[in-house]
Amino acid sequence: MDMQISISERTNGGAARGRVYSLLRDAIVSSEFHPGQRLSEKDLANRLGVSRTPIREALVRLRDDRLVEIVPQLGTYVSRISHQAISDAQFVRESLECAAVRVATEQAGEEDLAALDAIVRSQHEAYRSQDIDRFYFFDDELHRTLCDLSSHGIAWSLSQRASGHLNRIRRLSMTLPDYVHEMIEEHETVVGAVRRRQPEEAEQALREHLRMVLTALPDIEQEHPEYFQR
Amino acid sequence: MDMQISISERTNGGAARGRVYSLLRDAIVSSEFHPGQRLSEKDLANRLGVSRTPIREALVRLRDDRLVEIVPQLGTYVSRISHQAISDAQFVRESLECAAVRVATEQAGEEDLAALDAIVRSQHEAYRSQDIDRFYFFDDELHRTLCDLSSHGIAWSLSQRASGHLNRIRRLSMTLPDYVHEMIEEHETVVGAVRRRQPEEAEQALREHLRMVLTALPDIEQEHPEYFQR
DNA sequence: ACTTGCATACTTGTATGCAAGTATGTCAGC
DNA sequence: GCTGACATACTTGCATACAAGTATGCAAGT
Numbered sequence: 001m002d003m004q005i006s007i008s009e010r011t012n013g014g015a016a017r018g019r020v021y022s023l024l025r026d027a028i029v030s031s032e033f034h035p036g037q038r039l040s041e042k043d044l045a046n047r048l049g050v051s052r053t054p055i056r057e058a059l060v061r062l063r064d065d066r067l068v069e070i071v072p073q074l075g076t077y078v079s080r081i082s083h084q085a086i087s088d089a090q091f092v093r094e095s096l097e098c099a100a101v102r103v104a105t106e107q108a109g110e111e112d113l114a115a116l117d118a119i120v121r122s123q124h125e126a127y128r129s130q131d132i133d134r135f136y137f138f139d140d141e142l143h144r145t146l147c148d149l150s151s152h153g154i155a156w157s158l159s160q161r162a163s164g165h166l167n168r169i170r171r172l173s174m175t176l177p178d179y180v181h182e183m184i185e186e187h188e189t190v191v192g193a194v195r196r197r198q199p200e201e202a203e204q205a206l207r208e209h210l211r212m213v214l215t216a217l218p219d220i221e222q223e224h225p226e227y228f229q230r
Numbered sequence: 231m232d233m234q235i236s237i238s239e240r241t242n243g244g245a246a247r248g249r250v251y252s253l254l255r256d257a258i259v260s261s262e263f264h265p266g267q268r269l270s271e272k273d274l275a276n277r278l279g280v281s282r283t284p285i286r287e288a289l290v291r292l293r294d295d296r297l298v299e300i301v302p303q304l305g306t307y308v309s310r311i312s313h314q315a316i317s318d319a320q321f322v323r324e325s326l327e328c329a330a331v332r333v334a335t336e337q338a339g340e341e342d343l344a345a346l347d348a349i350v351r352s353q354h355e356a357y358r359s360q361d362i363d364r365f366y367f368f369d370d371e372l373h374r375t376l377c378d379l380s381s382h383g384i385a386w387s388l389s390q391r392a393s394g395h396l397n398r399i400r401r402l403s404m405t406l407p408d409y410v411h412e413m414i415e416e417h418e419t420v421v422g423a424v425r426r427r428q429p430e431e432a433e434q435a436l437r438e439h440l441r442m443v444l445t446a447l448p449d450i451e452q453e454h455p456e457y458f459q460r
Numbered sequence: 461a462c463t464t465g466c467a468t469a470c471t472t473g474t475a476t477g478c479a480a481g482t483a484t485g486t487c488a489g490c
Numbered sequence: 491g492c493t494g495a496c497a498t499a500c501t502t503g504c505a506t507a508c509a510a511g512t513a514t515g516c517a518a519g520t
Contacts (some may be wrong), residue, residue: 099325303511
């Protein structure tokens with residue numbers, strides 16, 4: 001067992017659980033842990049240098065996110081991507097973020113609009129330098145900011161939490177430069193509608209934008225059929 | 231320690247955690263545990279006849295629901311009712327359920343409509359016999375059914391999970407017969423709009439209905455100021 | 461009387477041991 | 491060679507022991 005990690009983390013209060021949750025979630029969403037893979041609490045505990053307890057609590061939370069399935073006395077498995085889970089995640093994300101953007105359109109001040117513009121500009125820049133991680137960072141940043149502007153930041157928290165399956169698809173379909181440019185244009189459309197105080201337009205533009213990730217689904221399923229359920 | 235409970239539960243897999251979560255959530259929502267009250271894992275473990283482990287896992291989940299606040303090395307407290315939490319919960323519930331009812335309006339079959347009618351009739355009956363618990367049961371049942379008809383049952387799960395603070399208010403304002411009758415009429419309006427395939431109407435009716443619970447808020451805050459934050 | 465420092469009794473976070481159930485490999489018997 | 495039973499080595503769920511930090515009350519000093 002790795003004592004350094006163990007001891008250094010012991011000083012912080014409740015850091016291990018959150019750290020383990022983030023690590024495991026990233027590993028699943030990035031398909032580093034591939035769908036269907038069996039996970040062992042004990043093995044994860046050894047690899048991360050903590051005991052089973054924080055591992056367990058993280059796994060229970062990931063089950064709430066539908067990213068793992070825990071079968072008592074049998075094992076814990078990375079969930080396969082299911083169409084129902086994707087559809088549900090899409091529904092939740094659309095519902096929350098579209099409702100948020102309507103409110104944001106009514107509440108955004110001039111400095112808020114400037115912040116949105118800045119994010120879009122940063123995305124352009126990331127696109128030019130082909131920095132895909134940075135691009136997706138600002139993608140999230142834009143959506144988060146739109147939710148925050150509704151004064152219901154919870155919309156983004158819950159949307160993120162529910163979007164595990166969607167993010168897996170997004171991560172599997174990363175390298176599509178044409179699509180990336182289209183995404184920036186869609187962002188500009190949304191921000192433009194917010195600026196012109198057109199909630200209906202903003203909602204519609206965001207809804208279409210959110211559905212773009214689904215267009216990659218058939219290709220991914222053909223490429224990785226073993227990642228999908230049934 | 232109560233060995234009977236402990237042993238009887240040991241046979242089932244993962245039953246203790248779920249049972250403890252439901253018990254604690256009910257206790258908080260019903261204000262049996264009053265807002266601001268300090269909870270002790272060890273004390274709860276003794277009272278429920280289980281060890282700290284399932285208690286901990288339930289409390290962590292309740293923190294996700296914003297119903298408790300866990301302060302490391304200090305204590306766990308029942309969250310006070312905050313206007314932000316109420317507003318967030320209302321936003322989430324409206325967003326999810328209104329989106330669901332739109333889809334439900336398009337998808338409901340004749341037998342689904344009959345089921346909705348049956349629930350409303352049961353509510354009438356519960357009202358006549360002044361059975362408030364039964365009334366609220368069918369209230370939930372109607373909302374859950376509407377979500378299920380959208381083929382996104384997750385909408386109801388998440389709505390429920392996010393509605394802890396709202397349900398606390400609802401439970402604190404229980405005995406209002408006039409209001410109850412009004413609620414039934416609102417339900418009938420929603421179901422009627424679904425039957426006539428008017429998604430916009432159904433959504434609007436549901437939205438207004440969902441906001442009714444908030445009308446009780448000022449009275450409750452005046453009656454129990456110590457339950458509220460700040 | 462008041463303040464200050466320390467012992468103590470809490471709290472939660474983490475680690476680990478035990479119980480119960482399942483899959484699997486191996487060996488005996490046919 | 492094939493089949494079936496059993497030992498074994500896993501799994502998760504729960505209980506408990508230990509670590510570390512905080513509040514509190516008491517006693518001693520000013």
